[in-house]
Amino acid sequence: MAQRAYWNGHIRLSLVTFPVRLHAAVTETEKIRLHKIERSTGRRIHYQNATEDQHRVEPADIVKGYEYEKNQYVPIEDDELKKLRVESKHMIDLVQFTDMHDIDAIYFEKPYYIVPDGPVADEAFVTLRDSLRAAKKVALGQITLAGKERISCIRPCGKGLVLETLRYANEVRRASEIFRDIPEDADVSKDQIDLAAELIERKTAPFDPTAFKDHYQEGLLEIINAKLHHRRPDLGPVERQPAKVVNIMDALKRSLKESGGGAPTSAPKQRRAPRPKRHASTKRKHKAG
Numbered sequence: 001m002a003q004r005a006y007w008n009g010h011i012r013l014s015l016v017t018f019p020v021r022l023h024a025a026v027t028e029t030e031k032i033r034l035h036k037i038e039r040s041t042g043r044r045i046h047y048q049n050a051t052e053d054q055h056r057v058e059p060a061d062i063v064k065g066y067e068y069e070k071n072q073y074v075p076i077e078d079d080e081l082k083k084l085r086v087e088s089k090h091m092i093d094l095v096q097f098t099d100m101h102d103i104d105a106i107y108f109e110k111p112y113y114i115v116p117d118g119p120v121a122d123e124a125f126v127t128l129r130d131s132l133r134a135a136k137k138v139a140l141g142q143i144t145l146a147g148k149e150r151i152s153c154i155r156p157c158g159k160g161l162v163l164e165t166l167r168y169a170n171e172v173r174r175a176s177e178i179f180r181d182i183p184e185d186a187d188v189s190k191d192q193i194d195l196a197a198e199l200i201e202r203k204t205a206p207f208d209p210t211a212f213k214d215h216y217q218e219g220l221l222e223i224i225n226a227k228l229h230h231r232r233p234d235l236g237p238v239e240r241q242p243a244k245v246v247n248i249m250d251a252l253k254r255s256l257k258e259s260g261g262g263a264p265t266s267a268p269k270q271r272r273a274p275r276p277k278r279h280a281s282t283k284r285k286h287k288a289g
Contacts (some may be wrong), residue, residue, distance in 0.1 A: 009090030012102035018124035032220050096140040108164045114161040129156050195252040
């Protein structure tokens with residue numbers, strides 16, 4: 001069964017317009033989700049709309065508000081918010097092209113796969129994809145998703161395209177404010193930098209997302225399975241606490257001595273806990289081209 005599109009619309013580049021579909025590129029369906037329950041009965045906990053003094057409020061009497069002073073609010077009605085809601089034009093106008101490295105990674109928000117919507121779009125879609133790849137550029141525009149207009153960055157990805165929504169400038173805090181107290185220079189010797197550089201070189205390898213495991217989720221699965229089968233959970237050996245670094249040069253030298261090169265794949269693989277039985281549960285793998 002074909003995956004349902006998250007968004008249908010068109011891409012427009014000057015006088016060229018063609019239909020496309022957007023599909024979510026990331027999923028959290030494999031995440032284990034926990035609910036709050038009453039310890040003694042196992043019944044699910046539900047929450048009610050109530051004021052601070054536990055006065056229950058009906059949904060029709062609830063309104064949003066902006067706190068301009070402590071406990072002082074400006075009420076905002078849903079009808080007022082609807083007037084601000086950006087109507088989806090179902091059109092992505094490509095207005096600029098830029099180098100990918102000119103966009104700081106902190107601006108990237110959420111990725112979507114783009115595919116042509118029918119054979120009529122294939123020629124224009126492939127033309128845009130291959131032109132971007134040849135020019136080593138990304139295309140910028142704006143897209144309306146869920147009533148909110150976002151900056152869009154489109155780049156080639158395998159046989160298709162990837163659209164990544166970008167944060168606006170006012171959504172990103174200035175790094176200079178956070179890094180203000182970090183000294184620009186420190187008393188670091190060249191030998192120390194060289195040792196660190198050699199350690200980096202030895203551990204350099206192509207990125208393989210399957211080499212990294214979500215140990216929290218795997219441990220949670222093991223606890224669930226252990227409880228279902230009335231046994232003790234096997235969470236592996238207790239992680240050894242890192243030794244306190246007294247001398248960075250000595251620590252780097254020991255690290256180089258213990259390092260045989262390679263990425264995290266060189267670490268011993270942990271046994272994967274079986275997934276609890278679920279109704280129609282199917283594990284899916286997503287691979288970005």
